[in-house]
Amino acid sequence: MSRSATAVCVRFRPLSHKERKANGDKVCFKRLDSESFVFKDEREEDVIFSFDRVFYEDSEQSDVYNFLAVPIVADAISGINGTIITYGQTGAGKTYSMEGPSILHCNKQKTGLIQRVVDELFQSLRSSESIAMWSVKLSMVEIYLEKVRDLLDLSKDNLQIKESKTQGIYISGATEVSIMSSSDALECLSEGIANRAVGETQMNLASSRSHCLYIFSVQQGSTSDERVRGGKIILVDLAGSEKVEKTGAEGRVFDEAKTINKSLSALGNVINALTTGKQNHVPYRDSKLTRILQDALGGNSRAALLCCCSPSALNAPESLSTIRFGTRTKLIKTSPKSTSPEVDSVKTASKSTSPEADSVKTASKSTSPEADSVKKPILDSHDQNDMRDQILSKLRLSLKEEDVDLLEELFVQEGIIFEPDYSMADIDSVCQDVVSQEISLLTQAVEELKETVEELTDENERLRGELELAQETATQVQAQLAAAQADGTLFGFMPAAAISYLLRPFGLVPD
Numbered sequence: 001m002s003r004s005a006t007a008v009c010v011r012f013r014p015l016s017h018k019e020r021k022a023n024g025d026k027v028c029f030k031r032l033d034s035e036s037f038v039f040k041d042e043r044e045e046d047v048i049f050s051f052d053r054v055f056y057e058d059s060e061q062s063d064v065y066n067f068l069a070v071p072i073v074a075d076a077i078s079g080i081n082g083t084i085i086t087y088g089q090t091g092a093g094k095t096y097s098m099e100g101p102s103i104l105h106c107n108k109q110k111t112g113l114i115q116r117v118v119d120e121l122f123q124s125l126r127s128s129e130s131i132a133m134w135s136v137k138l139s140m141v142e143i144y145l146e147k148v149r150d151l152l153d154l155s156k157d158n159l160q161i162k163e164s165k166t167q168g169i170y171i172s173g174a175t176e177v178s179i180m181s182s183s184d185a186l187e188c189l190s191e192g193i194a195n196r197a198v199g200e201t202q203m204n205l206a207s208s209r210s211h212c213l214y215i216f217s218v219q220q221g222s223t224s225d226e227r228v229r230g231g232k233i234i235l236v237d238l239a240g241s242e243k244v245e246k247t248g249a250e251g252r253v254f255d256e257a258k259t260i261n262k263s264l265s266a267l268g269n270v271i272n273a274l275t276t277g278k279q280n281h282v283p284y285r286d287s288k289l290t291r292i293l294q295d296a297l298g299g300n301s302r303a304a305l306l307c308c309c310s311p312s313a314l315n316a317p318e319s320l321s322t323i324r325f326g327t328r329t330k331l332i333k334t335s336p337k338s339t340s341p342e343v344d345s346v347k348t349a350s351k352s353t354s355p356e357a358d359s360v361k362t363a364s365k366s367t368s369p370e371a372d373s374v375k376k377p378i379l380d381s382h383d384q385n386d387m388r389d390q391i392l393s394k395l396r397l398s399l400k401e402e403d404v405d406l407l408e409e410l411f412v413q414e415g416i417i418f419e420p421d422y423s424m425a426d427i428d429s430v431c432q433d434v435v436s437q438e439i440s441l442l443t444q445a446v447e448e449l450k451e452t453v454e455e456l457t458d459e460n461e462r463l464r465g466e467l468e469l470a471q472e473t474a475t476q477v478q479a480q481l482a483a484a485q486a487d488g489t490l491f492g493f494m495p496a497a498a499i500s501y502l503l504r505p506f507g508l509v510p511d
């Protein structure tokens with residue numbers, strides 16, 4: 001099978017002790033080969049599913065890494081963005097695949113994708129003859145209830161997503177730690193993972209209810225030219241994909257489950273739009289997750305999806321839904337090409353040959369992603385007014401006056417319109433967000449209306465049926481009454497006109 005820019009794999013973990021106890025050794029799939037298996041669909045019919053690779057319960061962490069991640073790391077060094085996403089219901093093996101049993105303390109065989117990516121990254125950067133200098137930075141964020149939280153600085157709990165020409169989509173203000181070696185990276189990752197646990201306790205949430213993103217930004221300068229290449233590797237450990245009804249959730253937990261389902265279905269909708277040719281409106285802005293992954297899914301990027309499944313027949317419906325998600329994703333076609341941002345040189349990069357020297361523990365924290373790129377000029381108040389007028393007149397071209405007034409109010413409140421850091425592109429981006437959310441809300445309202453109309457139609461049918469039945473009964477009763485009256489056996493003393501008069505208010509007698 002030829003491999004497209006989006007590699008989609010399925011991984012069945014071994015049966016857990018609990019599953020064996022509840023259902024014995026019975027599994028829900030039949031292995032065919034390393035690319036396909038048979039799985040019963042909703043109608044209990046055998047269907048053959050094929051993927052770029054299927055990892056069964058006896059597969060090793062290194063198998064997953066070699067197939068999924070090696071090409072992505074190689075590309076990131078050449079300036080092509082890469083994303084690896086683990087998807088699946090809670091307990092299906094997403095975190096195990098990403099982190100292994102523990103990020104710091106685990107044997108080589110069980111080491112997860114992240115540590116392997118980091119090792120390969122530094123090894124390649126150091127050994128390449130063609131790389132003169134490089135820098136690697138790491139950010140870690142979590143998306144919970146549609147808020148982006150910085151896992152390397154918990155005080156930043158509502159980071160904003162922005163877009164720029166040089167960096168593409170980025171998380172504004174996210175802490176970026178410069179890392180010089182694998183050990184630096186692992187130290188930083190374990191800090192982020194520990195912070196995630198602290199946040200979970202504070203907010204009383206489980207990791208399975210938030211999406212966790214590990215973002216490595218790699219910049220390298222070549223020995224042959226002056227160009228600097230920048231590539232990003234994003235590893236995404238998604239929240240559990242199980243259906244809300246199955247969680248039996250109530251109250252806040254229900255809201256969480258709904259938000260997770262919403263962002264995962266936003267991911268599904270983006271994938272649908274990308275695979276069905278509706279590329280003029282890909283709803284990236286419908287969720288924080290899809291917005292952050294916009295470049296990864298649709299742009300200059302290579303992506304890999306690992307669909308993690310429980311092998312137990314008990315979880316067959318959830319596994320089937322995970323497999324179907326993978327099948328849709330397989331259809332995405334992107335053509336990645338190398339980016340060389342218009343950055344003059346890597347100012348912070350240094351090529352080191354000594355691993356000892358590399359593990360300097362003073363990894364600097366930078367909160368400004370713009371730090372290494374060209375700074376925007378500071379505008380004076382006159383420029384600001386000009387810009388404000390330009391923005392408002394541009395908006396008036398496509399929106400109604402009262403909507404522009406509302407947006408102006410919103411921009412002022414949010415500090416956007418007088419904020420020198422916001423460019424026309426930023427304002428455009430905010431506008432598109434507002435418009436896109438409006439479209440989503442309207443689409444949702446239309447869907448709800450459709451449902452209401454369907455319910456009313458059903459109710460109408462039911463009432464019509466009841467009415468017909470009642471009319472039939474009334475005709476029969478009337479006939480019986482008339483017969484009885486004619487016989488003089490019943491209501492002999494009451495004329496038919498009087499009986500009709502009594503029955504009419506109940507609709508049982510025609511006028």
Ligand SMILES: Nc1ncnc2c1ncn2[C@@H]1O[C@H](COP(=O)(O)OP(=O)(O)OP(=O)(O)O)[C@@H](O)[C@H]1O
Binds near residue numbers: 014088101207238308
């Ligand atoms: N391939 C595997 N080999 C051995 N054990 C595994 C494998 N995959 C998962 N497990 C074990 O299964 C359990 C659940 O896995 P894991 O925590 O990775 O699930 P998850 O999908 O990340 O769940 P959540 O969404 O709740 O975070 C863990 O105890 C893990 O060690």
